[in-house]
Amino acid sequence: MIDQLSWKVGGQQGEGIESTGEIFSVALNRLGYYLYGYRQFSSRIKGGHTNNKIRVSTKQINAISDDLDILVAFDQETIDVNYQELRSGGVVIADAKCKPTIPDDGKASLYDVPFTEIAKELGTPLMKNMVAVGASSAILGISADHYQEVVEEIFLKKGEAVVEKNMEAIRKGAAYFSQQAGGQLDDFLLNEADGKKRMFMIGNDAIGLGAIAAGSRFMAAYPITPASEIMEYLIKKFPDFGGTVIQTEDEIAAANMAIGSNYAGVRAFTASAGPGLSLMTEAIGLSGMTETPMVIVDTQRGGPSTGLPTKQEQSDMMAILYGTHGEIPKIVITPSTVQEAFYDTITAFNMAEEYQCPVILLTDLALSLGKQTVEPLNYEKIQIRRGKLEKEPNLPEQAPEEYFERYAAAEDGISTRLLPGMENGIFHVTGVEHDNTGKPSEKPENRQRQMDKRLRKTETVPYRFDEPIYTNDPYEEPDLLVVGINSTRGAIQEAISRLDEDGFNVNHAHIRLLHPFPTEELEERLHRAKKTVVIENNATGQLASIIRLNTGVKVESILKYDGNPFLPAEIYSKCKELL
Amino acid sequence: MATVKDFRNKVKPNWCPGCGDFSIQAAIQRAAANVGLEPHELALITGIGCSGRISGYINAYGFHGVHGRVLPLAQGVKMANRDLTVVASGGDGDGFAIGMGHTIHSIRRNIDMTYIVMDNQIYGLTKGQTSPRSDAGFKTKSTPDGSIEASLNAMETALTAGATFVAQSFSSDLKELTSLIEQGMNHNGFSLINVFSPCVTFNKVNTYDWFKENLTKLSDVEDYDHTDRNKAMQTLMEHNGLVTGLIYHDEETPSYQDKIPGYKSTPLSDDNLELDREKFERLASEFM
Numbered sequence: 001m002i003d004q005l006s007w008k009v010g011g012q013q014g015e016g017i018e019s020t021g022e023i024f025s026v027a028l029n030r031l032g033y034y035l036y037g038y039r040q041f042s043s044r045i046k047g048g049h050t051n052n053k054i055r056v057s058t059k060q061i062n063a064i065s066d067d068l069d070i071l072v073a074f075d076q077e078t079i080d081v082n083y084q085e086l087r088s089g090g091v092v093i094a095d096a097k098c099k100p101t102i103p104d105d106g107k108a109s110l111y112d113v114p115f116t117e118i119a120k121e122l123g124t125p126l127m128k129n130m131v132a133v134g135a136s137s138a139i140l141g142i143s144a145d146h147y148q149e150v151v152e153e154i155f156l157k158k159g160e161a162v163v164e165k166n167m168e169a170i171r172k173g174a175a176y177f178s179q180q181a182g183g184q185l186d187d188f189l190l191n192e193a194d195g196k197k198r199m200f201m202i203g204n205d206a207i208g209l210g211a212i213a214a215g216s217r218f219m220a221a222y223p224i225t226p227a228s229e230i231m232e233y234l235i236k237k238f239p240d241f242g243g244t245v246i247q248t249e250d251e252i253a254a255a256n257m258a259i260g261s262n263y264a265g266v267r268a269f270t271a272s273a274g275p276g277l278s279l280m281t282e283a284i285g286l287s288g289m290t291e292t293p294m295v296i297v298d299t300q301r302g303g304p305s306t307g308l309p310t311k312q313e314q315s316d317m318m319a320i321l322y323g324t325h326g327e328i329p330k331i332v333i334t335p336s337t338v339q340e341a342f343y344d345t346i347t348a349f350n351m352a353e354e355y356q357c358p359v360i361l362l363t364d365l366a367l368s369l370g371k372q373t374v375e376p377l378n379y380e381k382i383q384i385r386r387g388k389l390e391k392e393p394n395l396p397e398q399a400p401e402e403y404f405e406r407y408a409a410a411e412d413g414i415s416t417r418l419l420p421g422m423e424n425g426i427f428h429v430t431g432v433e434h435d436n437t438g439k440p441s442e443k444p445e446n447r448q449r450q451m452d453k454r455l456r457k458t459e460t461v462p463y464r465f466d467e468p469i470y471t472n473d474p475y476e477e478p479d480l481l482v483v484g485i486n487s488t489r490g491a492i493q494e495a496i497s498r499l500d501e502d503g504f505n506v507n508h509a510h511i512r513l514l515h516p517f518p519t520e521e522l523e524e525r526l527h528r529a530k531k532t533v534v535i536e537n538n539a540t541g542q543l544a545s546i547i548r549l550n551t552g553v554k555v556e557s558i559l560k561y562d563g564n565p566f567l568p569a570e571i572y573s574k575c576k577e578l579l
Numbered sequence: 580m581a582t583v584k585d586f587r588n589k590v591k592p593n594w595c596p597g598c599g600d601f602s603i604q605a606a607i608q609r610a611a612a613n614v615g616l617e618p619h620e621l622a623l624i625t626g627i628g629c630s631g632r633i634s635g636y637i638n639a640y641g642f643h644g645v646h647g648r649v650l651p652l653a654q655g656v657k658m659a660n661r662d663l664t665v666v667a668s669g670g671d672g673d674g675f676a677i678g679m680g681h682t683i684h685s686i687r688r689n690i691d692m693t694y695i696v697m698d699n700q701i702y703g704l705t706k707g708q709t710s711p712r713s714d715a716g717f718k719t720k721s722t723p724d725g726s727i728e729a730s731l732n733a734m735e736t737a738l739t740a741g742a743t744f745v746a747q748s749f750s751s752d753l754k755e756l757t758s759l760i761e762q763g764m765n766h767n768g769f770s771l772i773n774v775f776s777p778c779v780t781f782n783k784v785n786t787y788d789w790f791k792e793n794l795t796k797l798s799d800v801e802d803y804d805h806t807d808r809n810k811a812m813q814t815l816m817e818h819n820g821l822v823t824g825l826i827y828h829d830e831e832t833p834s835y836q837d838k839i840p841g842y843k844s845t846p847l848s849d850d851n852l853e854l855d856r857e858k859f860e861r862l863a864s865e866f867m
Binding site: 029030197198199200201205209212213214215217218220237238239240241242243244246248249250252253254255256257258259260261262263264265266267268282283285286290374376377379382384386400401403419420421422423424425426427428429430431432438439440 | 584585586587588589590617618619620624632634635638639640641642644645648650651652653654655656657658659660662663680681683684839840841842843846847848850852853854856858859860862863866
């Protein structure tokens with residue numbers, strides 16, 4: 001009996017690989033297992049190898065595993081591409097139809113189950129993925145009955161008969177495999193999970209849910225990988241709250257629409273990836289200059305240009321920090337787990353209104369699309385804070401030549417905000433430099449004052465942000481401090497626990513607020529460590545540069561930019577070289 | 580009841596003496612008073628260039644955005660607060676060059692707002708370069724030998740994009756212009772009003788006198804019917820686009836906001852943002 005294993009299903013894009021993984025994992029989630037799912041896919045609709053790797057455990061996990069226990073293959077290519085990942089003693093379960101073969105190295109054993117044929121006998125070859133799910137559950141020792149609920153949810157709208165057919169496909173797959181294997185394979189039998197109900201979601205779902213919890217009612221967005229799920233979720237959900245999503249003509253329109261809505265009092269936002277963010281830069285500047293709240297989600301993917309649209313990278317950091325011409329206040333929040341993605345989205349909306357500036361929620365593909373088990377989200381933690389927005393101001397009579405001082409001087413740099421439509425509250429907003437009333441002004445002393453006011457605003461952010469750095473530092477003077485950002489957190493944690501077993505003292509700091517940078521908090525940790533290494537998915541060590549820029553401390557880098565997430569083993573071995 | 584005076588804020592425009600934009604400013608102020616608006620009920624969202632500055636010259640809520648992006652900004656405002664009367668305005672460069680994509684899609688989308696293009700057929704604030712509305716052969720700093728591009732037929736383009744309200748006017752004809760802006764404000768959908776607004780400093784071809792000589796009033800066109808799209812298109816072609824009046828009006832098609840499933844009939848900006856526990860639990864349970 002084991003506590004965790006890794007399972008992967010692969011085949012041609014468009015033949016149900018995603019739904020095979022989906023059905024398999026949702027049922028396991030409901031049994032109380034913790035899961036981490038990661039899809040490998042290409043930028044095309046049909047054809048091309050795709051796979052869905054799912055790690056199952058009786059304990060919380062936040063990263064993909066180094067190797068693989070079970071590979072389910074719909075074609076020979078899946079075996080050829082993924083065989084090296086199998087651990088010694090692993091298993092390949094492949095569709096007999098493709099006459100599968102595995103290398104003659106004795107590393108793994110092959111079971112050829114006639115997925116397609118069994119499905120055809122039941123009426124449609126489309127059900128071959130159900131047969132595969134059945135074979136997979138048999139090897140884990142999970143009864144086919146546990147799939148009834150999930151299958152009903154998916155197929156009941158097509159009628160009882162369809163549900164029954166799919167269940168039969170699962171049972172037949174399980175029976176065929178058990179017969180071929182001659183009973184249970186002890187190496188793959190999972191210990192029972194605790195049976196607790198937990199959420200199982202991708203980062204993008206958490207952001208969508210977070211937006212609703214934050215009181216957002218409007219989103220303007222343009223489809224792009226890997227951000228589209230956010231708009232797709234809200235298109236389904238916003239009507240229940242009276243709101244809506246507009247699919248705009250481009251990302252420029254999306255960002256400007258979000259600004260217009262925020263100016264008029266609605267928590268609106270947009271979400272995109274690198275190419276879209278590049279187009280939005282001018283709008284982000286407008287939000288900063290006019291002190292209009294705005295939330296932008298950037299789900300990083302492989303760049304530059306169109307780059308690797310479906311692959312993991314963390315290479316937008318510099319562009320996000322310095323992309324806008326001129327100098328504006330902005331806040332950049334970087335969640336590192338699906339759970340944080342939910343809470344951070346709410347924080348992003350709150351801070352956008354409290355600081356009256358753009359807030360960028362920076363995620364990466366592995367976090368946005370990686371599917372994780374999430375401990376129950378805490379309703380009590382949801383707070384709406386709208387800063388200095390006056391919802392029902394008591395304003396004195398306003399003559400036609402008078403403007404409300406929207407940009408009045410304030411000690412913290414943040415002025416009272418009114419909304420268009422309020423009687424006696426007329427003010428002017430412009431992206432050109434302006435005075436307290438929002439009228440254009442080029443006077444040098446006014447310019448100086450307004451720039452100082454705007455840039456001063458965000459100074460308090462690192463002290464008001466809940467946990468700007470996630471830390472795990474048991475050691476006063478560690479041999480090594482490992483720093484990361486976004487989705488690498490789980491892999492770093494696993495690498496560190498292995499280094500611990502080897503007797504090294506390693507601390508972990510994960511950046512959760514990238515801008516304004518939590519300099520003080522990181523600095524003291526850097527100084528305590530004998531050595532610091534920054535782990536990031538890019539070629540130029542952007543986070544390492546940002547750390548050096550803010551702290552003056554030179555750090556080592558471990559970089560990976562081949563489009564794949566870090567494996568715990570990679571971080572472990574590279575850190576070991578440094579120790 | 581607000582009067583035209585209530586829409587005057589005494590800010591001195593930085594336009595050249597004789598600029599057509601002064602009349603457009605006056606027409607917006609009159610139209611707003613005529614349709615019964617109070618200054619705080621009007622949001623004037625503008626683009627960049629001489630025309631964009633108008634957001635600060637009328638006593639109303641004003642937002643002067645970035646170049647070419649006035650329409651997304653204005654649509655965002657209307658989406659947030661449907662009780663506001665949203666008027667967007669900008670120049671021909673703003674609307675038909677850098678912002679052309681937004682213009683076409685705003686027309687298609689048909690959100691209830693009024694877009695006034697202050698069309699001087701040249702780039703004025705950048706000191707005289709050619710615009711998409713400049714005539715072929717037009718000499719400017721950027722086309723010293725005369726423009727070799729075709730001029731954009733803005734009104735025909737609007738019609739083909741599916742506009743529900745298209746009008747064109749001349750800044751000198753304050754009466755007609757005011758009336759068209761009023762009709763635009765009252766139209767439940769996207770209203771496009773292109774206004775010939777001569778640039779007295781840089782455009783020495785399309786002058787006040789030139790327009791007086793070359794423009795045809797649609798009221799003088801025999802049997803003109805502004806509900807007939809084919810007729811509108813034909814008339815525009817026959818007159819090389821140089822017509823003024825209400826070109827096309829479709830009163831049947833509902834506006835974008837009237838078609839959104841579940842969309843609130845009250846301003847979203849009035850919403851209470853707190854999410855109740857039961858709703859939250861239900862949303863969360865969908866991921867279990």
